[in-house]
Amino acid sequence: MVVFGEDVGVNGGVFRATVGLQQRFGPERVFDTPLAELLISGLCVGMAAQGLKPVGEIQFMGFIYPCIDQLVNHASRLRNRTQGRLSCPMVLRTPHGSGIRAPEHHSESTEAMLAHIPGLRMVIPSSPERAYGLLLAAIHDPDPVVFLEPTRIYRAAKGEVEDNGEALPLDVAFILREGRDVTLISWGAMVKETLAAAETLDAEGISAEVIDLATLKPYDAIPCSARWQRPDAVSSFTKLHGPTASVPRSPRLSPSAG
Amino acid sequence: MTERWHPDERLPVIARFEVRRRAYLAPDGSINRQLPAFASDTRLLVRLYRAMVLVRAFDLKAVALQRTGRLGTYAASLGQEAVSVGVASAMRNEDVLLPSYRDNAALIWRGVKLEEVLLFWGGDERGNHFSGPVQDFPFCIPVGSQAPHAAGVAYAFKLRKEPRIAVCLFGDGATSKGDVFEAMNFAGVHKLPVVFVVTNNQWAISVPLRLQTASETLAQKAIAAGFIGEQVDGNDIVAMHASAEEAIEAARNGRGPRFIEAVTYRLGAHTTADDAAHYRPTEEVQARWKEEPIVRLRSFLAGQNAWSKTDEEQLSAECQQHIDAAVDRYLAVKPRPPETMFDHLYAELPRAYAAQRRELEGDD
Numbered sequence: 001m002v003v004f005g006e007d008v009g010v011n012g013g014v015f016r017a018t019v020g021l022q023q024r025f026g027p028e029r030v031f032d033t034p035l036a037e038l039l040i041s042g043l044c045v046g047m048a049a050q051g052l053k054p055v056g057e058i059q060f061m062g063f064i065y066p067c068i069d070q071l072v073n074h075a076s077r078l079r080n081r082t083q084g085r086l087s088c089p090m091v092l093r094t095p096h097g098s099g100i101r102a103p104e105h106h107s108e109s110t111e112a113m114l115a116h117i118p119g120l121r122m123v124i125p126s127s128p129e130r131a132y133g134l135l136l137a138a139i140h141d142p143d144p145v146v147f148l149e150p151t152r153i154y155r156a157a158k159g160e161v162e163d164n165g166e167a168l169p170l171d172v173a174f175i176l177r178e179g180r181d182v183t184l185i186s187w188g189a190m191v192k193e194t195l196a197a198a199e200t201l202d203a204e205g206i207s208a209e210v211i212d213l214a215t216l217k218p219y220d221a222i223p224c225s226a227r228w229q230r231p232d233a234v235s236s237f238t239k240l241h242g243p244t245a246s247v248p249r250s251p252r253l254s255p256s257a258g
Numbered sequence: 259m260t261e262r263w264h265p266d267e268r269l270p271v272i273a274r275f276e277v278r279r280r281a282y283l284a285p286d287g288s289i290n291r292q293l294p295a296f297a298s299d300t301r302l303l304v305r306l307y308r309a310m311v312l313v314r315a316f317d318l319k320a321v322a323l324q325r326t327g328r329l330g331t332y333a334a335s336l337g338q339e340a341v342s343v344g345v346a347s348a349m350r351n352e353d354v355l356l357p358s359y360r361d362n363a364a365l366i367w368r369g370v371k372l373e374e375v376l377l378f379w380g381g382d383e384r385g386n387h388f389s390g391p392v393q394d395f396p397f398c399i400p401v402g403s404q405a406p407h408a409a410g411v412a413y414a415f416k417l418r419k420e421p422r423i424a425v426c427l428f429g430d431g432a433t434s435k436g437d438v439f440e441a442m443n444f445a446g447v448h449k450l451p452v453v454f455v456v457t458n459n460q461w462a463i464s465v466p467l468r469l470q471t472a473s474e475t476l477a478q479k480a481i482a483a484g485f486i487g488e489q490v491d492g493n494d495i496v497a498m499h500a501s502a503e504e505a506i507e508a509a510r511n512g513r514g515p516r517f518i519e520a521v522t523y524r525l526g527a528h529t530t531a532d533d534a535a536h537y538r539p540t541e542e543v544q545a546r547w548k549e550e551p552i553v554r555l556r557s558f559l560a561g562q563n564a565w566s567k568t569d570e571e572q573l574s575a576e577c578q579q580h581i582d583a584a585v586d587r588y589l590a591v592k593p594r595p596p597e598t599m600f601d602h603l604y605a606e607l608p609r610a611y612a613a614q615r616r617e618l619e620g621d622d
Contacts, residue, residue: 002413002417028417029417033444034440034443034444034447036436036440036443036444038406038436038437038440039406039409039437039440039441039443039444041406042403042405042406042407042409042410042437042440042441043406043409043410043413043444044410045406045407045410046356046406046407046408046409046410046411046412046413046414046424047410047411047413047414048410049393049395049407049410049411050354050393050410050411050414050415051414052413052414052417054410066436069400069403069437070403070406073399073400073403074400074403074407079602079603079604079605080383080599080601080602080603081383081386081396082383082386082387082396082602083383083384083386083387083601083602084387084602085386085387085388085392086393086395086396087605118603119603119604121604142604142605143604143605171608171609171610218608218609218610218611219610220609220610
């Protein structure tokens with residue numbers, strides 16, 4: 001495994017996510033790249049095809065767009081276009097979303113764009129436990145994963161996490177709160193707010209279920225669609241997240257979806 | 259020639275650069291300078307010659323297949339066969355090739371079957387699941403995007419301390435892309451075992467070199483990335499092979515990346531979907547035909563009494579046989595059922611897609 005990106009080596013990352021790694025594993029495995037995002041994603045493709053496990057970092061999601069060419073044209077389709085002869089087990093991590101008073105272009109949440117790339121996985125944790133377990137899963141995964149790290153909860157979400165090497169499952173959603181009357185679906189930094197909203201609803205006598213999507217692509221259609229048989233569910237979601245949020249949809253979203 | 263910024267001669271010159279040009283065989287096959295040692299190995303030269311002839315004949319057949327609706331749009335290598343053959347023949351099996359989309363000759367030299375090339379251009383992904391070294395990269399369509407891959411591959415070799423090199427091929431148009439400079443720049447920083455070869459065939463579809471760059475040579479772009487570039491007569495297979503051998507050896511021995519600018523000419527159209535007469539005069543193309551690589555080597559070999567008219571006729575017949583057999587095999591391949599599009603989408607098809615796959619299966 002190699003870890004690289006801008007400022008991730010000596011500096012330990014602008015969000016301190018890679019602190020101590022270079023000291024521990026050396027500058028050949030943990031290194032600072034030139035300022036070149038396309039290069040970072042392209043390096044991942046070449047290294048992954050050679051059997052390394054590259055974990056590249058794009059400093060902010062606002063700078064991931066030069067990587068779209070490498071993600072769409074190569075990473076996500078290398079396995080398919082070589083019929084399995086080559087594959088691309090890589091992870092591209094990037095800070096996601098707003099809430100830290102950063103300058104413009106530093107608060108992007110354009111996961112909807114990446115969610116439509118076939119052959120890619122996209123994962124976003126909402127808590128320290130899921131950050132640990134999902135990142136491990138992403139690293140173990142034999143296919144390319146874009147791992148979004150909500151900046152707002154780098155520090156704001158705290159919790160004890162056992163370093164037990166146990167990964168969480170990808171491609172499944174997590175039911176964080178059971179409820180009967182309405183389903184609230186969320187991801188990333190908004191999960192915390194959604195749980196708080198569920199508490200408020202509870203006080204008003206409304207029992208709200210909260211689901212953390214976690215893997216945005218491919219997303220877990222089955223548990224969600226079962227719950228979307230209730231007409232209230234989708235409207236609650238858009239009220240929480242506003243018209244700009246979009247859920248990557250499976251082709252049919254109806255009670256008969258299975 | 260670039261002008262000087264400052265006429266003040268008292269300002270110290272802190273860096274000077276040079277680019278050299280390598281050539282051994284003149285267009286008529288005569289010798290310009292002392293040949294490298296391998297050029298006395300007639301058997302090797304004949305192998306190189308046969309490889310170029312095969313690719314040219316194969317390209318002609320592929321174009322014919324496209325014109326008769328049995329192949330998709332196809333990019334022939336007419337005129338630049340010596341570049342791919344010269345470079346590929348200097349590589350070892352365990353090295354990794356990262357080609358563009360106009361490097362058939364390099365793939366074929368390294369063991370890719372003719373029918374696999376046809377499958378690719380026929381729109382079948384099985385063409386990229388090709389014979390030859392299993393770690394070679396497939397055809398690359400997005401121009402220059404293979405360069406960062408080459409840097410990644412080379413980094414893996416260096417990290418694992420393997421004496422292998424990555425060879426990255428692209429065209430003159432690609433050198434205008436950020437991808438290529440970013441990869442070269444990184445390779446320079448880390449002294450990676452990678453050789454970048456630009457096939458400068460003067461044209462990027464209809465855009466001529468003078469609109470592509472103001473740089474006096476493409477070879478000098480390596481200087482900005484911190485390593486050495488040389489310009490080579492890309493129609494001189496002896497020069498191509500020699501340059502590639504030396505560059506590969508340097509990279510393999512830890513002396514860092516190298517850059518080769520192979521100057522040649524795209525004698526054909528960009529692809530079967532292009533009519534080059536729209537943008538370049540036929541007189542220019544006719545003039546360039548006089549410098550082409552196959553006749554050049556044939557003239558040299560004939561001059562050495564190493565190649566006769568009979569040899570030529572025999573080779574021609576062998577190539578036709580070989581190509582016809584490959585075409586038959588290609589045409590016999592049945593298209594796969596649509597549900598196979600899910601087979602290699604991920605290592606294991608996620609549940610989210612299972613229903614879609616079943617739906618397609620049910621329709622058969």
